Amino acid sequence: MKAAREHIVSEEEEDDDVEDESSLAENKGMNFEGDKIAYTKKLNFLPGSSEERVQCYRVLDDDGYPESNMSELVSKEVALKIYSGMVTLNTMDKFFYEAQRQGRLSFYLTSYGEEAINLASAAALNTDDIVLAQYREPGVLLWRGFTVQDFANQCFGNNAGHGKGRQMPIHYGSKNLNYVTLSSPLTTQLPQAVGIAYSLKMDKKDSCVIVFFGDGSASEGDFHAGLNFAAVMDAPVVFFCRNNGWAVSTPVTQQFRSDGIVVKGQAYGIQSIRVDGNDALAVYNVVRSAREIAINEQRPILIEAMTYRVSHHSTSDDSTKYRSVDEIEHWKTMHSPIKRFRKWIERKGWWSNKEESILHVKHAIEEAEKEEMPPLRDMFTDVYDELPSNLMEQETVLRETIQRHPKDFPNNFF
Incomplete structure (x- = not known):
């Protein structure tokens, strides 16, 4: 009993010492520079991950039915332009991919399954907003006025193309359309985007920067450097991650143990959201809202769009070597962003056969081949x-x- 009593007294005295030290530190203004600290007597490690996954925002279900009252987000004109752009991008990919297989192009990379991310995000931006893309966002350029012929000229590297053959195919860019030319190394665009965004902040511009990247890029050091840079400097930049399940042949399960990418923003003090990347309306609303926050509050935002890369990584890849054909077909048929959006605009009474784009991609390819090569x-x-x-x-x-x-x-x- 005596020993137990002494043990209790010893703990009480120890607690008093901790409280006295805490009070002394507070009185002397010794809070850590990083933040104000709340002390505790309990030894607690933060969990590696939460049992609850971050929820994914969406407006339309897989059958194109709105799950909320947000289906009036876009006008008929904008909705039809988004849909037409998605169809155009899909058709262009088919022709250009086949042209590469025929030996007419050296390289190509498609955006199958990610058309909504391209067009819906582009629709939510202002033309003064600066875009730093990776290589699966040509639809943003398409929305801004880059023509199918422009795409063909760049891919063929002819004298009329952007870059005049000094860059490999699909490395698009346009100064007039505020679309920074792509570079091949992964994630270099993230720190660059923050620097550009900070310059907009200094010049008090009413615009922001949006930077696109894939889940694989989130494993690069530039991802972490970019997010921390943006958070500390309060840069008006929207980080848009396409989590499409695969970094070439590496699945996300072998890339990180965290709950995707969205939780990484919180570690840097950045507001973040997860969205269904195959839902054009949801993507549009999230990017529109993120842009408003970035500009009005002068701070960065992180978006994780959940989608699926239906295509091979590129013409240099055969994805059937590391995933099943059934899996690819399931996502292609059951979760197509184009089909989902098409069903919605049909129910709205906005779509007819007259609205469907009749594309001349083949003609653009033929014209690009006729054009002279750069000297x-x-x-x-x-x-x-x-x-x-x-x-x-x-x-x-x-x-x-x-x-x-x-x-x-x-x-x-x-």
Whole structure:
């Protein structure tokens, strides 16, 4: 009994010491610089993950029925433009993919299954908003006025195309449309987007930046650097993650143990939301709301759009090597964002056969093939105002190489 009493007294005295130390620290203003600290006597580790998954916002179910009163989000004109754009993007992908298989293109990458993310997000933005995309968002450019012919010219690398052949196919860009040219290395665009957003903040612009990336990019260091940079600097940037289940052949289950990407925003103090990426209305409303917050409150937002990559990663990939054909077909037929949105606009009485786009993608491809290739000189221009000596030397060496091996180069290469 005596020993037990001494133990109790010892704990009470220890508690008093902790409280006295806490009070002393508070009186001396010794709160940690990171934040105000609330002390506790209990030894608690935060759980690695919550048992409850973050809920996914959506408006339309798989049959195109609205699950809330948010189905009046868009006008007939906007809805039909979104739908037409999704169909156009899907059709363009089919033709361009086949052109690559025929040897007419060196590379291509489709957006099958992710059409709603492309067009609905684009519809929610302002043309003054700056877009930094990855490689599965050509629909944003399509919405802003980049034509099918523009896409074809870039992919064929001809003299009329953006970049004039100095970048591989699907690396689109347009200064006039505020769409920063794509770069191949994953996630480089996230810190860049934050820097651009901060410049908009400094110039007090009424616009924001949106940056697109995939779930695989969230495993890169630039993802974490970008989010932390944006949070600390209160940059008006919308981070848009397409969680489509696969980083090439690596499934999300082998990428992270957390509840997807959305929970990572909270760790950096960023407001975040998860949305059904196959629901065009939901994507539109989330991006529209995120844009308002980013601009009005001058802060970053993280969006995780849940979707599925129906296509192979690219023309260099065969996804049937690591996932079943039945799985792909299930998502293609049962969860098509185009079919879901089509059902909704049909119920609204907005759609008819007259509204369906009759595309001339084949014609655009043929015209792109007829266009002349850029002259050799263009490989070295548009980087410096005056060509430096090292590039002049490289050009000389290249021309000498071509002259020694004329059969390996087209006649009009010079």
